[in-house]
Amino acid sequence: MPSIREKVRRKVSRAIRDFEMFARKDKLLLALSGGKDSVTLLLVLRELNYTFEALYIDLGVPSFSEISEKAVREICEREDIPLHIVRAEQEKRISVQNVTQDYPGKECNVCGTLKRQLFNRFALENGFDVLLVAHNLDDEAAMLFGNNRNWDFSYLRKSLPVLHGKSGFVKRAKPLCYVREDETKLYTRYLSLPVVSESCPFSTGKSRRKYDEILEFSDERFPDFTETYYRSFLGSAAILQSLPQEEVTLQPCEECGELSATRLCRLCAVKKGVWKKS
Secondary structure (H helix, E strand, C coil): CCCHHHHHHHHHHHHHHHCCCCCCCCCEEEECCCCHHHHHHHHHHHHCCCCEEEEEEECCCCCHHHHHHHHHHHHHHHHCCCEEEEEHHHHHCCCHHHHHHHCCCCHHHHHHHHHHHHHHHHHHHCCCCEEECCCCHHHHHHHHHHHHCCCCHHHHHHHCCEECCECCECEEECCCCCCCHHHHHHHHHHCCCCCCCCCCCCCCCCHHHHHHHHHHHHHHHCCCHHHHHHHHHHHCHHHHHHCCCCCCCCEECCCCCCEECCCCCHHHHHHHCCCCCC
């Protein structure tokens, strides 16, 4: 019986191959948070002899960001991985904590936009071919389940393992798409890896957790429901990609220049106090 280390390595290797995520000649950037998933991906890529660099974004969350940065520095130093650090406050003049007063309960929405912009900009400006994000199978299944409510195909496509790059956006790949969350927990414990075990103080009680609970209940009633659900989606990916897509016209944000579907991007709208939360 294979060890958890070998099992996870095989799943990542198979995902990279099945979805042609990247080649060894590609310049790879790993989005590193210090949590179990991104640290697991870092170690597996190292074992598979891929060359890559890591980027950590300091979101300005008191205490939590400091703990996360310490873990990130420790693992990158130990594994000799080039590490880059970007401060949200310096780059965008905003931190997640700034959002709480005007938009309580919406910190995760703003945080997601903040990370996407900073990761994408850094990757493009520094010539990276692929941005690697450590979303495991359970992450993707929960997002897919939430988007299933409205059958918005543009959002359903975001649950695919590879999001191909286009003008202004770097290619994104999810090498942990076959790996369950429990497996990354076991992996980091097995190897005694320095990971952040605390949760972000702004993440409690959000909709993602509700979807997790529904899927966990389904797994109890129907063993392997979550994995079957997500893998069935992957099996239908060709059909999904063949459907016509609604063209969204992107334009530079009037304030910061980031591509946006509206006059102001979400971050600039937040900073001006004009973001519509609905």
